[in-house]
Amino acid sequence: DRPTEPIFMKKGEDNVSFDVPPDYLIDRYKPLASDLQTRFPGDVTVPVTKLNNLPDLSIPLALGRSQPFSLFNPYHSKMASKLIEYFMAAKNVDELLSLSVYCRDRVNPHMFIYALSVAMVHRPDTRNLTLPSHAEMFPKIYMDSSVLSRAREEATVVQPGSRTPVEIPHDYTANHLDQEHRLSYFREDIGINLHHWHWHLVYPFDGPTNVVNKDRRGELFYYMHQQIIARYNMERLSNDMNRVSRLVNWREPIVEGYFPKLDSVVANRTWPSRHPNSTLNNLSREVEQISFDIEDLERWRDRLFTAIHSGFIISINGEQVRLTETGGIDVLGNLIESSILSQNPALYGSLHNFGHNAIAYIHDPDNRYLENFGVMGDSATAMRDPIFYRWHAYIDEIFQEFKSTIPPYNVQNLTFENVRVQSVEVSAAGVPRNQLMTFWQQSDVELSRGLDFVPRGSVFARFTHLQHTPYSYNIVIENNGNQRTGTIRIFIAPKFDERGLPILYREQRKLFVELDRFSQSLKRGRNEISRSSLSSSVTIPHEATYRNLDSNTSAPNSEGAAAFNFCGCGWPQNMLIPKGNAEGLQCQLFVMVTNGSVDQVEQPSSNNSGGAQCDDASSYCGLRNARYPDSRAMGYPFDRPARDGVNTLQQFLTPNMGAQDVRIRFTNRTVSVRNAANN
Ligand code: CUO
Incomplete structure (x- = not known):
């Protein structure tokens, strides 16, 4: 507080x-x-x-x-x-x-x-x-700074209980002269930024070894950020924009600008902006003890590519460490980020982290103006800036380069014998079959924890965010073997590219967004499975991001408070599916059933104590104090390029997979907050 x-x-x-x-x-x-x-x-x-x-x-x-x-x-x-x-x-x-x-x-x-x-x-x-929400403790880094002065006024003048929520304008960082602004609802979403802050809290790259060294943390660094890029690209296609272009050339001006309109955390300064066409520079900032050249980044990049194509890295003792088919990605993740688990920071540097720094200090690389870092310097704010996605798309391509050096899955690696997906559909109340509905919704965030030195009592900010009608997956699976357990994996990807042409599998696989993964007991014969979108293994509930209000008291209700016990890491439920468009963005829903006994991971028994494991959003966040709960490569089966002869998703399918065309239709209406406060 x-x-x-x-x-x-x-x-x-x-x-x-x-x-x-x-x-x-x-x-x-x-x-x-x-x-x-x-x-x-x-x-x-x-x-x-x-x-x-x-x-x-x-x-x-x-x-x-x-x-x-x-x-x-x-x-x-x-x-x-x-x-x-x-x-x-x-x-x-x-x-x-x-x-x-x-x-x-x-x-x-x-x-x-x-x-x-x-x-x-x-x-x-x-x-x-319970950890309080970071957005409640530091609201100034999650929303327009003008909200805070209005909230202070409200808290100082009006008694608790009669206070009016402060509305955050929907468009406050730019207007549509900036094409990138079309995506501001995604980049500036409170839940998305909270997820990113929490992810880096659960997976810090520095700290005591027992805190940093977690099962497959390097691989999860790659996968969680890969999924952010896949989601962002689908969001871009929803808005008639090209897929994000990688930040390949670090000597050229960066066309995207960003003006965050946030107050920095403690100094009551405006958070620095980046003008369009700024160019990266060598960094030499005595105060932060950080100095490196763009050339260093280039050298680290070249060494990483050499390692990937030689099939091994050189450890700090000068030994070759093989990048194996399954473990290589984890080694690389720690090397590229880099975390303290990097096996040779002197040789491979810290490409990802230093890229964040180079961009964050682009406006004042030698501190001559005594300016602080831009939003790329903080995990709570980095995702607001369009450049975040260009940088991470670049980082992701290095991981993809590695994935293209290992053998593709053959049909046998993909099949689950005697199990066949018969049909897949999505349904939601009041929505045509195989259609998903998106719209705007308003929800409230409590600000008072973050209003230092003002009178007590709740003050709320009202935020407009994307939302969708909750829906169900209806899946029919034929099991011609004995009763057993399957893992159901559900993904979605766009069907057409920027030009309206069908996307080839080689590109589409990188666009598949994970929606859910769960264990399912399969009896012999026909199995009709219905699964709610609210149960997704990717998301945390809406109440973990926003407070719902009791109608008269303007105090968070008990259900909302209890939901705060969730662990914080997890994609916000309201952003589970992309916005789509008015015509209905054409997508392919993909369902795969794999053998649960192969997927299962033995958990060390000592970790079963201690109750809650934060298993709500395990796909992107893992389990707290336990091993990642899926033995397959993260992103399976889309993590590797396809076997020879596969050019389309249809050709990729084995009997235990199914695909269904769905549309995501966006309606430009705003649904007001549930149980709205007094006004
Ligand atoms: Cu999450 Cu670059 O790692 O921000």
Whole structure:
């Protein structure tokens, strides 16, 4: 709550105050210690145990409280890593609380929230606790900065309960003179940006090894971002735009500009913009201890391509490490990102992270204007900028290059014997068969946690986002063998390219967007399966992104609050399917059944304790503290180029697969928020 307020202040409606040992106060407040204890009496007082040894914060304190914090900056991520290490090492929850109380008023608030969140999702004793939404703690990095001053006014002038939600205009970062602005509803979606923030929280590239080293994390880095690009491309085709072009040439001006209109996290400055036709430069920024040349990026890229085509990388000891058919992608993911699991950072560098940095500092590469990084420098904001997708499309192509060096799946690799998909359809109430409906919807986000130094009580921002009518998949499967378990995999891709021509399989496979994956028991004979879009293994529920309001109180209802227990990582349900268009974007829905006994992954028994595993969105986020729950390559069966002779999806199909033409029809109407607040 209120990340820049001192810890001893009275909190929210709960009237919680912290009974803090006087030497925990920052020097400035120490003379006021006794006064402060009586000035903020709470209904609930949380006693904070005194630590025997206060932590040495010299490393994290190198970043000032009002400085911006960038995860992609190695200097900053090392500081955060130190903090994570302290939080992870705390012996119990009391000690963790004590430590965090001590750190909170000292270290940079953004770094503090990041490090504490990473620790909380990884510690066995806190991983079932609710993490507040990052957009509630730092609303200024998720929405138009003008909203915040209106929210402050509302909170200061109007009593809780009578406050009116502050409406965020639908179009606030540009107008349609900028073609890219057609996609702003996707790039600036709160849920999408929250997903990205959470993903990097669950999969940090730096930190204690036991936090970073997760099952197939390098592969998931590739797959989750590959899916973002596939989704973005489908969104572009929905809007009559070309697929995103890779940022191939780093010496040419970048045509896309971006003007975020956000306040930066702590310094109350406007977040820097990038003018159209800016050019990347060598970076030399003393303050952030970051300097590298564009040539370094080019060298790392060339070494990566050499490794891919030689079939091995050179480890730090000078040994050859083979890029195997199944494990190679994971090795590469860690190498390209790069994470601390990279097997040779000196040789292969940190192409992806440093690309983020080069772009983020494009407006001030040597800090002569004392300007901060642009939105590409923060995982909570990077997806707002069109350049994010050009950069990640480039990164993805390196992974695709590797996938094209391994043997394609043959028919036997794809078949599930005696299992046949008979038919596939989608249906939704009030919508023609095999059609999906999209429209706009308004939902509310609570802002008060992020309104430091203003009166308490809820204030909401009203946000317009894409939504679709919930639908079901109806799948008929014939099982001519004994009863067994199958894994149902559902994807969707556009059918036609920019010119209206059928997309060939070699390109279409990269456009397939995962919609769901689930286990299904198959009895002998005919199996009629119905599965709701709301159960998707890709998404988290709408309530995990937005608060629904009780009609009169303008307080979040209990259902909404309970839903916040979800783990945060996951594609927002409202963005499950792309926008489509008024005529109905023609797509192909793909369903495959694979052998569950092959797909199954043994989980170490020690990980079964601890309750919730955050299994709501396992396709893109994995399971918390467990292995990735599918033994196949991520993106299977579309992760590799097809066998010889396959030019179309139809030719790719084996009997255990099915395809169905569907249309996504968009209606330009806005459905108002459910249970709208008082007005
Ligand atoms: Cu998620 Cu580039 O990795 O932003």
